[in-house]
Amino acid sequence: MRKMREELGMAILLITHDLAVVAEMAHRVIVMYAGQVMEEAKVEDLFEKPLHPYTVGLLRSIPRMEGDQGRLYVIDGMVPDLACLPQGCSFHPRCPEAGPRCRSERPLLQNVGQDRRVCCWLHTEKGVN
Numbered sequence: 750m751r752k753m754r755e756e757l758g759m760a761i762l763l764i765t766h767d768l769a770v771v772a773e774m775a776h777r778v779i780v781m782y783a784g785q786v787m788e789e790a791k792v793e794d795l796f797e798k799p800l801h802p803y804t805v806g807l808l809r810s811i812p813r814m815e816g817d818q819g820r821l822y823v824i825d826g827m828v829p830d831l832a833c834l835p836q837g838c839s840f841h842p843r844c845p846e847a848g849p850r851c852r853s854e855r856p857l858l859q860n861v862g863q864d865r866r867v868c869c870w871l872h873t874e875k876g877v878n
C-alpha cells in the first residue's frame with residue numbers, strides 16, 4: 750500500500766482498530782468513538798501526547814514487549830448502544846476523568862493548538878465541573 754501511495758501519488762483512508770498499523774501507515778489520525786470524532790491529530794502528536802481520555806485508554810491498552818507489564822490495561826465498561834447514546838459526552842460512562850458537565854452537556858470538536866482537534870471538556874475553558 751505504501752508503494753502504491755508513493756508511485757501513484759494517492760491518499761489512502763485506512764479504517765482500523767490496529768494501532769500498530771496506524772503508527773506505521775498514517776500521517777493523520779482521526780479517533781472515533783460511538784460514531785463521533787473524539788480526536789484528530791498528526792500521527793506523531795497523537796502517539797506522543799494523546800489528549801482525549803479515550804485515546805489515552807486505547808494507547809495504554811497496547812501490549813508491550815519490554816519489561817513486566819502485568820495485566821493489560823482495559824477501558825472499563827461497554828460501547829454504548831448507538832440508538833440510545835448517553836446524555837452529555839458519549840464516552841462519560843467509561844471515562845476516568847468525567848465530571849458533572851460531562852454527564853449533561855455534549856462537548857464539541859474544538860481546535861486545540863495547531864493542527865489538532867479534540868472533543869472533550871477537559872480541553873476547554875469550561876472544564877468538566
Ligand code: SF4
Pocket residue numbers: 801802803838839840841842844845846847848851856868869870871877
Ligand atoms: S468530555 Fe468528560 S467524559 Fe467526555 S472524554 Fe472529556 S472528560 Fe471524559
